[in-house]
Amino acid sequence: MSIILALIVILPFISSMVLASLYLSNLKIEKKLYNIIAVTTPVIVTILTFIIIYNSTQHSSSYILESYLFNWIDVGEFQIDLRFIADRLSVVMISFISFIGMLIHIYATSYMSDDDGFGKFFAYFHFFLGSMLLLVLASNPIIMFIGWELVGLASYLLIGYYHQGYDNITSANKAFIVNRVGDFGFIIALATLFISLEGNGYEFIDIKNSISLIDNHTLSIIGFFLFVGAMGKSAQLPLFVWLPDAMAGPTPVSALIHAATMVTAGVYMVARFGFLYNEIPSIGEFIAFIGISSALFGAVVALYQDDIKKILAYSTMSQLGYMFVAVGLGAYSSGIFHIFTHAFFKALLFMGAGAIIISLHHEQNIFKMGNLKKYKPQLFIVMLIASLAISGIFPFAGFFSKDAILSSAFLNHNYIIWGVGVFVAFLTSLYMFKMLFIVFFGDDKSYDNIKSLDKTLIYPLYILAFGSIVVGFLGANEAYGGSNSFSSFLALDEHIQHSSHKLEYILALISMSVSLLGIFLAYRLYFLPSQEKSYNKFEQIIVDRFYIDRVYNIIFIKGLRRVAIFFNNIVDNKIVDGFIDGISQLYLQVAYNFASSQSANVRYYALYMIGGVSLISLYLLTIL
Amino acid sequence: MTPHHFLYLATILFGIGLLGLTIRKNLFVIYLSIELMLSSVNLILATFSRANNSQDGSIMALLMIAVIASEASIFLAIIVYLYKSTKTIDTETFTNLRNEESI
Amino acid sequence: MLESIIFSILALFLVIGAISMISFKQSVYSAISFLLVMIAMAGMFALLHQSFLFLAQILVSVGAVVTLSLMIITSINIKRDNLPKHRVSPKSIFLSSILILPIILVIFKAISSLDIKFVEVDSSFGTIQSISTTLFSNWVLPFEIVSILLLSALIGSIIISKRRLNL
Numbered sequence: 025m026s027i028i029l030a031l032i033v034i035l036p037f038i039s040s041m042v043l044a045s046l047y048l049s050n051l052k053i054e055k056k057l058y059n060i061i062a063v064t065t066p067v068i069v070t071i072l073t074f075i076i077i078y079n080s081t082q083h084s085s086s087y088i089l090e091s092y093l094f095n096w097i098d099v100g101e102f103q104i105d106l107r108f109i110a111d112r113l114s115v116v117m118i119s120f121i122s123f124i125g126m127l128i129h130i131y132a133t134s135y136m137s138d139d140d141g142f143g144k145f146f147a148y149f150h151f152f153l154g155s156m157l158l159l160v161l162a163s164n165p166i167i168m169f170i171g172w173e174l175v176g177l178a179s180y181l182l183i184g185y186y187h188q189g190y191d192n193i194t195s196a197n198k199a200f201i202v203n204r205v206g207d208f209g210f211i212i213a214l215a216t217l218f219i220s221l222e223g224n225g226y227e228f229i230d231i232k233n234s235i236s237l238i239d240n241h242t243l244s245i246i247g248f249f250l251f252v253g254a255m256g257k258s259a260q261l262p263l264f265v266w267l268p269d270a271m272a273g274p275t276p277v278s279a280l281i282h283a284a285t286m287v288t289a290g291v292y293m294v295a296r297f298g299f300l301y302n303e304i305p306s307i308g309e310f311i312a313f314i315g316i317s318s319a320l321f322g323a324v325v326a327l328y329q330d331d332i333k334k335i336l337a338y339s340t341m342s343q344l345g346y347m348f349v350a351v352g353l354g355a356y357s358s359g360i361f362h363i364f365t366h367a368f369f370k371a372l373l374f375m376g377a378g379a380i381i382i383s384l385h386h387e388q389n390i391f392k393m394g395n396l397k398k399y400k401p402q403l404f405i406v407m408l409i410a411s412l413a414i415s416g417i418f419p420f421a422g423f424f425s426k427d428a429i430l431s432s433a434f435l436n437h438n439y440i441i442w443g444v445g446v447f448v449a450f451l452t453s454l455y456m457f458k459m460l461f462i463v464f465f466g467d468d469k470s471y472d473n474i475k476s477l478d479k480t481l482i483y484p485l486y487i488l489a490f491g492s493i494v495v496g497f498l499g500a501n502e503a504y505g506g507s508n509s510f511s512s513f514l515a516l517d518e519h520i521q522h523s524s525h526k527l528e529y530i531l532a533l534i535s536m537s538v539s540l541l542g543i544f545l546a547y548r549l550y551f552l553p554s555q556e557k558s559y560n561k562f563e564q565i566i567v568d569r570f571y572i573d574r575v576y577n578i579i580f581i582k583g584l585r586r587v588a589i590f591f592n593n594i595v596d597n598k599i600v601d602g603f604i605d606g607i608s609q610l611y612l613q614v615a616y617n618f619a620s621s622q623s624a625n626v627r628y629y630a631l632y633m634i635g636g637v638s639l640i641s642l643y644l645l646t647i648l
Numbered sequence: 649m650t651p652h653h654f655l656y657l658a659t660i661l662f663g664i665g666l667l668g669l670t671i672r673k674n675l676f677v678i679y680l681s682i683e684l685m686l687s688s689v690n691l692i693l694a695t696f697s698r699a700n701n702s703q704d705g706s707i708m709a710l711l712m713i714a715v716i717a718s719e720a721s722i723f724l725a726i727i728v729y730l731y732k733s734t735k736t737i738d739t740e741t742f743t744n745l746r747n748e749e750s751i
Numbered sequence: 752m753l754e755s756i757i758f759s760i761l762a763l764f765l766v767i768g769a770i771s772m773i774s775f776k777q778s779v780y781s782a783i784s785f786l787l788v789m790i791a792m793a794g795m796f797a798l799l800h801q802s803f804l805f806l807a808q809i810l811v812s813v814g815a816v817v818t819l820s821l822m823i824i825t826s827i828n829i830k831r832d833n834l835p836k837h838r839v840s841p842k843s844i845f846l847s848s849i850l851i852l853p854i855i856l857v858i859f860k861a862i863s864s865l866d867i868k869f870v871e872v873d874s875s876f877g878t879i880q881s882i883s884t885t886l887f888s889n890w891v892l893p894f895e896i897v898s899i900l901l902l903s904a905l906i907g908s909i910i911i912s913k914r915r916l917n918l
Contacts, residue, residue, distance in 0.1 A: 624743035627678070631670050634850055641853035648860060649754050651869060654795070655862045657762050661769055661788075663855045668773030670847040671839050676778040676824065680785045683816065684769055687792050690808075698799040698876075699867045703885040706801055706877060707893075710886070713804075713811045714897045718904030720816040724823050725908035731827050737778075 025079055026091035028072050029108050032118065033161055035072075036154030039065040040147045047143030055142055059133050062146040066126035066153065073122040080115045085515035087111075088229075090163070097166075101223040107163040109228070112514050116360060117160040117292055120367045124284050125153050127484035131375050132276035134481040135382060145185065145274070152178035156285050160292065164227045165214050168293070172210065172257065175286045176203045182277040183270045195269035202266040206256015206290075213249035216242065232299045240304065247300055247307040251314075254290030258344045260318040265573055267341055271333040275378030278333060283340050283374050284367040291347040291363055295356045298516060308352045312433070315348025316441045316448075323451035327458070331388045332377045335459050339414065340370060342448060346429050349441060355432035357511030361499040362429055364510070365421035368495055369413035372488040376407045379485065380463065383475040390459055394466030399474050402482060404464045406489040411460050413492040415453035415539045421496035423536070428499065431531045449535050453542030458550045501528070654695040661688035675730070675737040679723045686716050758798060764791040778824050786817045801877040 039061055046053055046061075079089065089110040097104035110118070129149065136145050155178055159171025184196030218226065220242050224234040238246070254260070259267035270282050281287070294301060294311065301308050322342030329335045343366050350359030380396065380403060381388055397404045413420035416427065426449065433442040499510030565571065621628070661684060668681035690709045697705025731737055765788055772784035793808040875881045886894060 625740060626742065627670075627673065627739045631847075631850070634666065634670060634847075634854075638850045638853045641857040644857050645853060645860065648857070649758065649869065651867050652862055652865070653758060653762075654799070655865070656859065657765065657795075659855055659858045659862065661765060662858075663851050664766070664769040664773060666851050666854070667844070667847055668769075670850070671843050672773060674776075674778060674781075676820075677773055677775075677781050680772055680781055680820070683785065684772065684788060687789065687812070690804075691792060691795055694796055694799050694801050694804055696867075698801065698872070699869055701870050701872050701876065703876070703882055704889070706804055706882055707886050707890050709801070709804055710807055710882070711890075711893055711897050713807050714901055717811050717816055718901050720819065721904050721908040722911070724819060725911040728823060728827060728912050729914065731829070737829060 025076075025089060026108075028075055029089055029091040029110055029161065030093060032069055032072050032076070032122070033108060033154055033157045035065055035069055036150040036157065040150035040154060043143050043147035043150060047141075047147060053143070055137065058143050058146060062133060062149070063126075063129055065150060066122065066129045069153070069157075070122045070126045073118050076110055077115055077119055080110065080112060081513075085112055085513070102226070104164060104166050104226055106167060107227070108161040109163040110161060113292075113295060113360065113516065114160050116364060116510075116514060118157055120364055121153075121156055121160065121285050124367050124371050124488070125156075125280060127487055128276050128280045128284075128371060128375065130480050131279075131378075131484040132274075134478040135276050135378055136274060137478075139274075141185070145182075148178055148181045148185070149276075149280070152182065152281060152286070156289070159289055163229075165217070165231075166226065168296075169207075169210060169214065172253075172289065172293075173207065175281070175289065176200065176207070176257070179203075179270070179281050179286055182281060183273040185273050185277065189272075192272040195266075195272040199266035199270050202263050203256045206253045206263055209249040209252025209256070213246045213253065216249065217246050220246075228296065235299055235303065243300060244304050244307055247297075247304050248310070250297055250300075251294065251307065251311050254293050254348075255314070256290075257293075258287050258290030258348070259341050260290070260314050260344065260348060261321055262572070264318065264322070264341050265576060268334050268337045271331070271337050275333070275374060275381060278337070279371045279374035279378065282337065283370040287340060287344055288347065288363045288367070291344065291351055291359055294348070294351045295360055295516070298351070298354075298356050301351070302354060305354070308354060309438075310352070312349045312352030312438065312441055315345040315350075315352055316444050317345070318342070319345025319349070319448045320444055320451075321345075323448045323455065327451060327455045330391060332380065332390050332393075332459065332463070333374075333388055335390070335455060336370070336373055336377060339373075339452065339455070342452065343370065343414070345448075346426060346445065349433060349445065350429040353432055353436050353438065353441075355429065356516045357499075357514045358425065358428040358432050360514060360516075361510050362425035365413070365425040365492075365495050365499075368421055368488055368491040369410045372406060372410040372485060372492055373414065375485055375488065376403055376410060379403055379477055379481055382481075383477060384471070385473075385475065390462050393463045395464070397464040399471060400477075403477075403485075406485045407460060407464070409489045409492050411453075411456040413496075414456055415543065416449055416535060417453075417539060418532070418536060419493070419496065421492050421494070423532075424496035424499050424501075427532050427535060428501070430535055431528060434527075434531055446535050446538055450538040450542045453539040454546050457543045457546035461546060461550045651695050651699040655692060658688040658691040658695070661685075661691070673739050675727055675739055678739065679720075679727065682723070683716060683720065686712065686719070690716075754798060757794070761791045761794045761798065764788075765795070778829060779821070782817060782821050782824055785820070786813065789813045789817055799877075800872055803877055803879050803882045806879075 043058065043061055046058070076089065080087065091108040091110075093106040093108070095103065096106045129146075132145070132149065136142055139145060152175060155171050155174030157171075159168055159175055162168035162171055180196050180200040183199050184193050186192045217231070217238075220238045221231065221234055222237075224237060225231050235243075252263075256263045267282060267287070271278055273282075301311075319342045322338040322340070322345060326335050326338035326342065329338060343362070347359045347362050347366070350356070350362060380393065380400070383400060383403075384393065387393065409420065413422040416422045430442055430445045430449075433445060621632075665681040665683075665685035665688065668684070669678055672678060672681070690712050693705045693709040693712065695705075697703065697709070727737060730742065734741055768784045768787035768791060772781045772788060775781045775784065789808065789812045793805050793813065796805040796808055
C-alpha cells in the first residue's frame with residue numbers, strides 16, 4: 025500500500041521527464057505517442073488514488089497511511105524525511121486532484137492538438153501534477169513547501185507557455201513574483217515555528233502534539249505569516265493581482281491550476297495547520313474577513329469583465345474567498361468540501377469556456393459571442409449545469425457546500441460575514457448568468473466557420489457535469505436527508521455547530537432565493553441586447569479593479585525602480601564603486617610613484633643600494 | 649702614531665668617494681670616486697699589514713692595485729664608447745633599462 | 752714626531768684632494784686632484800714601511816691609471832655643453848651625507864674597538880725581496896689569476912671601445 029502511495033507522486037515526475045526528454049530529443053515523434061503517455065499516467069495515478077481511497081475507507085478515521093522514502097536532511101536534531109502520508113484530508117485532496125487532473129489531461133490532448141510544443145506542454149502538466157500531489161501528501165511542512173514551490177514553478181512555466189507574446193511572459197513573471205511575496209510569509213512562518221518548537225518535531229503529527237509548547241502570541245505570528253503564504257497562492261486580497269493575468273496560459277492550465285487545484289493549496293494548507301489555527305481564533309477571524317472581502321471583491325469585478333476567462337478567474341477568487349471564510353471560522357470540512365465541489369464545476373466552466381474559445385478560433389470577448397446555443401447545444405447544457413452549480417441552486421453541488429459555509433458563518437454569530445456571503449451569492453449568479461445569456465443567447469449572430477469539437481474535448485465535460493450535479497450529495501447534511509458523510513469522512517478536529525433543521529432550511533432558502541433573484545436580474549438585463557455597453561465613471565473604476573493593479577504599480581514597481589535607480593546611481597556607482605575604484609586608484613598611484621623610482625638611471629640604483637647599506641649600518645650601530 | 653689614525657683617514661676617504669658617487673652625474677667623477685674608494689681600502693690593507701708585521705696584507709694591496717688598473721681600463725673604455733655614441737657623459741641620459749611604455 | 756707631522760700633511764693633502772676631486776665641474780681638474788690623492792697615498796705607503804707598495808702605487812696608479820685617465824679626458828675632448836647641466840644641489844649633498852653617515856660611523860666604531868699597535872719591524876719588511884718571497888711562495892695562484900684578470904681586462908677594453916652599437 026505504501027508503495028502505491030509513493031508511486032502516486034513519483035509517476036507523474038517520471039513521465040514528465042520521459043516527455044521532456046522525448047521532446048528535447050528532437051526526434052520526429054508521432055503525436056499519438058505523446059498522447060498515450062500524457063493520458064496513461066494520470067489514468068494510472070487516478071486508479072492508484074482510488075485504491076488508496078478504498079483502503080482509507082476500510083480503516084478507522086485516525087488511520088494514516090505512511091510511505092517512507094528516505095531521510096533527506098540529517099543535521100543533528102534537524103531531521104527531515106521524505107515521507108508521504110495519506111490521512112483523510114490528503115486522501116480527499118488527491119481524489120479530486122488526480123481525477124479532475126486526468127479529465128483535464130484528456131481534454132488537453134484535444135485542446136492542444138494544434139500546438140507545436142505538445143510534448144513540452146504535457147511535460148509541464150505532469151510536472152505540475154506530481155508537484156501538487158507532493159504538496160498534498162507531504163508529511164512535514166518542509167516537503168510541503170517544496171511541493172508549494174514546484175507548483176509555483178509549474179504555474180509560471182504554463183502561464184508563460186505561449187512565450188512568443190511579451191504580455192504572457194509579463195503575466196508569468198507577475199504570478200511568480202507575487203507568489204514570492206506569499207512564499208516569504210510561508211518561510212517566515214515555518215522558521216518561527218521550528219525555532220519556537222526547539223526541535224520538538226518536524227512532522228505534522230509531532231508539531232500537532234507539541235503545539236502547546238508555543239505561547240499564543242508566537243502562534244498568532246506563525247498563523248498570520250502562514251496565511252500570507254496562503255494569500256499569495258490562493259489569490260486573496262491583496263495578493264490576488266496575478267490570478268487574472270494568469271489566464272494568459274492555455275485554457276486547460278487555467279482549468280487545472282488556476283481553478284481546481286493549485287489555488288486551493290492555500291486553503292488546504294490552512295486546513296492542514298488547523299490544529300494551529302484552533303488555538304488562535306482571532307487570526308481565524310482575520311482569515312475569514314480577508315476571505316469574505318476577496319469574495320465580494322472578486323464577484324464585483326467579475327461583473328464588469330469582458331473576457332470570458334477573466335470572469336472565471338475573478339469568480340475563482342470569489343469562491344476561494346468562501347473557502348477561507350470556512351477554514352477561518354474553523355469549519356474545515358465545509359471549506360474542503362467547497363474545494364471539492366468547486367473543483368468540479370469550476371473546471372467544467374473553464375473547460376467549457378475553452379471549448380467555446382477554441383470553436384470560435386480563440387475569441388475571448390463575450391460581447392463578440394452570442395447565439396451559441398444554436399451552434400453548440402451540448403456546450404450550453406454543461407455550462408448551464410456549471411452555472412447553476414456555482415450559483416448554489418439546489419440540488420447542484422455548489423448548493424451544499426456554499427450552504428454549509430454560510431450556515432457555519434451564521435451559527436458562529438458572524439452575521440456580517442453571512443450577510444456579505446449571501447450578497448456575494450447573489451452577485452455570483454448575476455455575473456454567471458450574465459455571461460451565460462450573452463454567450464449562448466443574444467441576437468442572431470452567425471458564424472462562418474465554427475470549429476467542430478473532438479470527442480476527447482466533449483466527454484470530459486459530460487463527466488464533470490455529471491459530477492457537478494451529484495458530488496454535492498456526498499456532503500449533504502441531515503437536513504437534506506444525507507448523513508454529513510463528507511465531514512465525518514474527513515474527521516477533522518473542528519467544532520461543528522449543529523443547528524435545527526428549520527434554521528437550516530431558512531438559511532438555504534434565503535441564499536437560494538437571492539441566487540434566483542440574481543438569475544432573474546441577469547435575465548432581465550442581459551438576455552437579449554448583447555452589444556458592448558459603455559461604462560460610466562463608477563463602473564469604470566470596477567472594470568479597472570479598483571485601481572489596485574495601478575496602485576501596486578505605483579507603490580511597488582515604480583517605488584522599487586526608484587530605489588533601484590538610487591542604489592544604482594548613488595550607492596553602487598558612487599559609494600561602492602567609488603570605494604573600490606579609490607582603492608585601485610590608490611594602488612595605481614602608489615605603483616606610479618614606485619615605478620617612477622625605477623628611473624632606469626643606474627646612479628639612483630646605486631643610491632638605493634647605499635640607502636640599504638646605510639640602514640643595515642644604522643641597525644648595527646644600535647645593537648653594537 | 650697608531651694604526652687608528654690611518655684607518656680613520658681611510659674611512660673618511662671612503663666616505664668622500666661614496667659621496668662623490670651619489671651626488672655627481674659626471675661619469676668621470678663617478679669613475680674617480682670608485683678609484684678613490686678602492687685606494688682607501690688599499691690603505692687599510694697596508695696599515696693592517698704593518699700593524700701585524702705580516703707581508704700578506706701588502707701582497708693583497710699589490711693585487712688590489714692590479715685590480716684597480718684593470719677596472720680603470722674597462723671603465724675608461726666604457727666611457728669612451730658611451731661618449732662616442734651619445735656625445736655626453738651625463739649619467740641621466742643612460743636610461744636604456746627603462747621600459748618607456750609602462751611609465 | 753716627524754712621522755706625525757708627515758702623516759698630518761699627507762692626510763691634509765688626501766682629504767683636500769679627495770674633496771676637490773668630487774667638487775670640480777671640469778673633469779680635468781678632478782683628474783688632477785685625483786693625481787694629488789694618489790701621490791699622497793703613495794706617501795702614506797712609504798710611511799707604513801711599504802716600500803714596494805709605494806713603488807707600485809707610483810708606477811701603476813700615478814703613472815698608468817691617472818695618466819691614462821687624463822689622456823682619455825683630453826683625447827675625447829668633452830665640450831662644456833656635453834657636461835651635465837645641473838649643478839649639484841645642496842639638498843642632494845645633505846641627503847647623501849645622511850645616508851653615508853651611518854656607514855662611516857659604524858666603521859669608526861669598529862675601528863675604535865680595535866686593539867692594535869704598530870710594532871717594530873725589521874728592515875726587510877716591505878722590500879721587493881721579502882714581498883716577492885712571500886708572493887711567489889704563498890700567493891702564486893692569486894698572482895696568476897690576477898694576471899689572467901689583467902689580460903681579460905685588456906681584451907675587454909679593446910672590444911668595448913671597438914664596438915659600434917646604437918644606444
